[in-house]
Amino acid sequence: MIKGKMINKKIISILLCSCLLFTLATVTTVSAAAPDKPDRPTGPNDGQPDTPLQFETSTMDDDHDPIYYKWRIRRTIPGDSFVWETDWMGPYNYPDYTCVWTYTFEDHGRYTLYAQAIDDPNGDGDVSDGTESAWSPNKNLWISELPLPPTIEGPAQGVPWELITFTFTPNDDTWLQQLQVDWGLGDFDEDYWSYNEIYDNGPIQKSYMYLEEGEFTIRARTREVWYTGMGHTPYFISDWAYFTIEIMERPPETPELDGPTFTFAGQPVTFSAVSEDMDDSNIQYMFDWGNGEDSYWIPKDGVPAGETCEASYTYDTAGTYNVRVKAKDDAGESDWSEPIELTVHSLRLMGIGGGFNPSFTIQNSGPVSKDVEWSVEFIGGIPGFHLNKQFEGSLESVKPDTTATVELPMVFGLGDFDMAITLDIAGEEPYTQTYDVFILFFYMR
Numbered sequence: 001m002i003k004g005k006m007i008n009k010k011i012i013s014i015l016l017c018s019c020l021l022f023t024l025a026t027v028t029t030v031s032a033a034a035p036d037k038p039d040r041p042t043g044p045n046d047g048q049p050d051t052p053l054q055f056e057t058s059t060m061d062d063d064h065d066p067i068y069y070k071w072r073i074r075r076t077i078p079g080d081s082f083v084w085e086t087d088w089m090g091p092y093n094y095p096d097y098t099c100v101w102t103y104t105f106e107d108h109g110r111y112t113l114y115a116q117a118i119d120d121p122n123g124d125g126d127v128s129d130g131t132e133s134a135w136s137p138n139k140n141l142w143i144s145e146l147p148l149p150p151t152i153e154g155p156a157q158g159v160p161w162e163l164i165t166f167t168f169t170p171n172d173d174t175w176l177q178q179l180q181v182d183w184g185l186g187d188f189d190e191d192y193w194s195y196n197e198i199y200d201n202g203p204i205q206k207s208y209m210y211l212e213e214g215e216f217t218i219r220a221r222t223r224e225v226w227y228t229g230m231g232h233t234p235y236f237i238s239d240w241a242y243f244t245i246e247i248m249e250r251p252p253e254t255p256e257l258d259g260p261t262f263t264f265a266g267q268p269v270t271f272s273a274v275s276e277d278m279d280d281s282n283i284q285y286m287f288d289w290g291n292g293e294d295s296y297w298i299p300k301d302g303v304p305a306g307e308t309c310e311a312s313y314t315y316d317t318a319g320t321y322n323v324r325v326k327a328k329d330d331a332g333e334s335d336w337s338e339p340i341e342l343t344v345h346s347l348r349l350m351g352i353g354g355g356f357n358p359s360f361t362i363q364n365s366g367p368v369s370k371d372v373e374w375s376v377e378f379i380g381g382i383p384g385f386h387l388n389k390q391f392e393g394s395l396e397s398v399k400p401d402t403t404a405t406v407e408l409p410m411v412f413g414l415g416d417f418d419m420a421i422t423l424d425i426a427g428e429e430p431y432t433q434t435y436d437v438f439i440l441f442f443y444m445r
């Protein structure tokens with residue numbers, strides 16, 4: 001029995017000791033209360049790279065220990081690639097646990113900020129005996145350079161009804177951009193940004209058509225846009241960039257002239273002209289025949305830009321003439337084209353005759369009688385088979401509207417020849433015309 005009582009006493013004392021230890025342990029635990037979760041950090045919602053920003057948080061520690069804070073930064077856009085934490089900073093002492101922290105972001109992006117607290121129960125500046133709080137709720141902020149006005153490129157001049165293309169290049173670091181363009185008509189809504197039109201950062205092309213003449217000042221600005229995963233968030237707006245364009249009807253371009261360089265008096269010649277026009281007006285042409293006469297403006301209603309206009313003219317008098325053309329529309333006249341130098345002869349070679357006695361025929365299509373010296377040369381043939389290859393002579397007073405035929409002596413040769421006939425007409429530049437002939441000994445065809 002005694003033994004049993006002693007055993008009971010021992011058990012009771014052990015139990016008592018245990019209770020006491022447990023109570024002591026419990027008291028120790030209470031005295032080491034962790035700091036509260038810090039408040040959501042406050043501070044700016046956006047900022048620029050390389051510019052210090054200031055943030056603030058606070059907490060409470062029930063047993064009023066000195067507090068240390070740690071800050072965590074995470075870049076969420078672009079990517080979730082950047083996480084960085086400070087060391088423990090402190091102490092912050094009861095009753096004011098407010099922590100003000102300054103940080104300079106280097107890169108643009110969207111960042112999330114958190115703070116965490118730890119206490120230092122024995123106040124020795126070493127937090128290895130402290131207890132960490134939970135992380136604070138997060139604060140989001142944007143870091144981005146302020147956009148500069150965009151660069152505007154385009155023509156300095158245009159014409160009504162022309163679709164004119166301009167290039168707007170944002171000057172900003174942000175990936176997505178919106179563009180606002182005021183075409184200078186005075187009806188622009190500065191508050192309107194189309195949310196559908198978001199561009200990758202880079203040149204943006206926009207076309208516009210002015211319907212009236214005038215000088216217009218185009219304004220453009222960009223707004224950076226962030227994609228958050230839930231939608232697009234517009235941010236900083238640039239100042240305006242300006243660009244001036246003059247819209248005016250314009251005369252047609254200087255026309256291209258096409259036509260012969262050689263003709264005969266009394267023989268109609270046809271020249272053609274074509275011009276382009278920026279505003280696609282109908283175009284009239286005036287041909288200057290180089291002898292004091294011109295076609296005046298033809299045709300009456302003009303022809304569309306890019307279409308050819310033809311004009312014919314008959315010279316009475318042999319000579320050399322500079323033919324040229326100009327174009328006009330409602331907006332005015334072009335310059336004169338490059339001239340074509342046209343030589344007009346009074347005597348025309350009508351053709352040649354073959355057989356045993358080759359011949360050629362001349363016609364005077366001009367208004368006056370003409371003397372002419374002629375020469376004929378046969379060039380080519382099989383070597384050794386061309387004798388009598390050159391002939392010459394003259395004709396006097398070939399009358400207007402008459403023909404004259406010159407018969408040559410018999411020609412000896414074999415093969416293909418060029419029969420070159422040169423007419424040296426009194427008062428005119430000589431000219432040569434060449435015919436392909438075939439000679440079989442004494443017979444030409």
Ligand SMILES: [Ca+2]
Nearest residue numbers: 033063065119
């Ligand atoms: Ca504490």
Ligand SMILES: [Ca+2]
Nearest residue numbers: 122124126129
């Ligand atoms: Ca300590």
Ligand SMILES: [Ca+2]
Nearest residue numbers: 144145173174
């Ligand atoms: Ca930016």
Ligand SMILES: [Ca+2]
Nearest residue numbers: 250277281329
């Ligand atoms: Ca025009």
